[in-house]
Amino acid sequence: MPRKAAKKPPSSAKGRSKPVKRTGRSKTGDTRKVVEAGSQARPQEPKPASQPARLVMQPPLRRTSEIIRTRARFTDPMRAANEYSNVRDLIQGQAAKHGARTFLVFEDDGREYSFLQLDEQTTRAANVMLALGATRGARVALLVNNSPEYVFAWLGAMKAGLVAVPLSTDLSTDELRQALQDCGASLLLISREFWPRAEALRGELAGLQAVAFVGDGPQGVMLESTLPSAGLADPAKLYDFTACGRQASLELKTPVPHQWDEAQIAYTGRALPLPQGAILQQRQFLTSARCLSTAVGLNATDRLMCCLPLFHVNAQVPTLFAPLALGGSVVLFSEFSVSRFWPAVERYRVTAVSAVPAMLGILTERELEGARLARRDAAAGVWPACHESPGALRQQSDAAAREDGLARGHDISSLKSIVCGAAALPRPVQLAFEKCFLVPVLEGYSLAETTGFATLNPANGTRKIGSVGRPLGDKLAVWDESRPLRPLEGDWTHKSFLRANPAVFPTADTNQRGELCIWGEGTLKEYYSRPDVNPRVFAGGWFHSGDLGHMDADGFAYVLGRRGEFIERDGDFVSPREIDEVLMRHELVETSTTIGLPTADGSRQQVTTFVILRKDSFESGRDGGRLPASEEQRTDMLTRLKAFAALHLTEKKRPNAIVLAAQLPTDATGKTRVHILKRQGTDAYQRV
Incomplete structure (x- = not known):
C-alpha cells in the first residue's frame, strides 16, 4: 500500500508553525522533562506599521x-611569477641546473652546445662588446645570418645590460641607413654577405664606435683579431668578433640588469616612411615564453626547431626563449630548407616548430607534387582522393622520397604541433597542411610589439x-x-x-x-624616439595594433586585415583576406593577394587580385606552367577563375581585375610586401 504523506504542522495566524516540544534527560535523574523550545525565546518586538509596497525595478539587461x-x-x-627576472639570471640559472645537457644544435654542421657552454659563450660575447666600447644601455645592431654566434651575441648583449637591435637581412641600403641612424647604434655586428650595403654608411653614422664581423670577413679585408682594452677600440678598424671572443674573460663584472631594463629594439612597419622600433624589456621575453609554453604544453623533454630568421620575434620567443626557460633544446637552421626540413625532424626527433604561412604552403605543395608522381607511377588514378593523405603512401624503403626530403620517406611521428603566426594563415593552406602531414597547426596573432604571440x-x-x-x-x-x-x-x-x-x-x-x-605585460614599452606616435598608439592605456578584427x-x-588595406567600393569596405581565402580554395591557385589600386582617373579604387598558380597549370606554359603560353589559355583561365569567384563572393567583393604572376615581392619570412605591390601596380605583371 502506498505510504500516507506526513501531516504538516498547522500554521498559526501569523503564518508560523507552533513551537515544537522536545524531551530531554535531566542532569539529576532519569525523569524526563518536557521543554518548550520557544519558552526561553526573546520577547518579540512589536511589528512596525505596515508600509505601502514599493515597486521593485528589475535591472536592465546588460x-x-x-x-x-x-x-x-x-x-x-x-599572475604567475617567472622563475627568473632577467636574461642573465635565466642563462646562469639554467646552466647551473642543467649543466652539460644539450641546448643548441646547429643543423648546418652538427655543432652542439650545452647550457653550460651557452653561459660561457654569452659571457665572452658580452665582454667583447663591452671591450669594443659599448656601455650599459647602448644599442648593438646585428645584421647576421642564423648561426650559434648570432645566438651568443644576441643573448650576450641582453646579459650585459645592452640593447640588442636585430635587423632584417633583406634591408636595402637606404632602409639600413634609416635603422642605424634612428637607433643610434654604438656597435654593428655583421656577416660578410651584408658588408657591401653597410660599407658606404660608416661615415654617416656618428655614434658608431666599432664594426665586428661574425664569422669570416670579406675577401681582401684585414680584420683585427686582438681584443682591445675596454673602451679603446679603434673606429677605423674592423674586428673579428669570433677571434676576440676566444680572448674574452669568462667573468662578467657589469651590474645585473633589472627586469624592466630595455633588452631589444625590434623594427616593424616597413611600409611606413620611417619604420618604428618597438622597445621590449628583459622580463617580457621570459613572461611571453612561459605563457606560450603553457598554452602549447611544452616541457623540458621537448625539442623545437628554428627555421625562421632570428631577427623575427616568432623565432626568438617560441624556439629560443621557450626551450631555454624550460630546459629543453632547439635545432637551429641557417635558413629554411624544404629539402632538409623533414630529415631534421626525423634525425633530431623534433616535437614542435614555429612557422609562417609561406613555409606551410611550400612544404604542402612539394609533398603533394611528389606524392602525385609516386601514385602515377604506382597505379592509375588521380591522387589524392578525398580520404587520402601522403601518410598513406609512407614507405621507409622509398629511397627516392627519402633522398628528396619528402615527409612520406621519413618518420615524423615525433612532431606534435606547428605554431604559426606573423601573417594571415589562409584556411585552405592550413587544412591542406594538416591533411597532408596529420600534424595540427596552432594559428596565433603575433606582433613584434607584443613580444611574440x-x-x-x-x-x-x-x-x-x-x-x-x-x-x-x-x-x-x-x-x-x-x-x-x-x-x-x-x-x-x-x-x-x-x-x-x-x-x-x-x-x-x-x-x-x-x-x-x-x-x-607583453606589450612594448614604447616606440623608440617617437614622441608624436606613442600617445596615439597607447590611447586609453591600451596598445592599438592597427589591425581590424572581431571577437x-x-x-x-x-x-580581418590592416586598417589601410581595406578597399572602399560602392560605400562599403571589402576585406582582401576574404577574397584571397575564396580564391585559394580553387584547385589551381597556390597563392592569392588582393589589393586596392586606383582607377585611371583616381576617383575610386578597384579590387585587383594577384594570383600565383600551381606548377603545370598551363600545358607548355612559361615559368613551370604558372603562366599561359597562348591567349586561348589566358581566356580560359580567366573564365574559370571568374566563375569560381562568382559562386562564393557577392558582386561587390568580386575582383575587378586578376593578374597572373610567377612570383610576388616578399620579405625574409615569405610575407607579401603589399606596399611594394601597390607601387609596382599591374605593369610589372601580366594582366588577365
Missing part, C-alpha cells in the same frame, strides 16, 4: 559589450580554423570606434598609473568589427 568591457578592467594578466589557438583540441585563438597572457579587446579615446598624456611608461591602470575600455559588441587592442562569443579573435 549588453554583451558592457559585460566584456567589465572584464577588460585592470587585473594582472600575468598575443593570442593562440588552444592545443587541447578546441581550435577554430580561421581564428587566431584566445589571449595568452595579455588582454585583447576590440575597440568600439564610435566611442573615441583620448591620447595618453605625460609619463606613460609601464610604471605610470595611466598605463598600469587603464580606464574601462570601450569594447565592441560580439562579432562587431573594430581595431584590435592589447594590454598587458566571437567564445572569446576567439579574428583578424
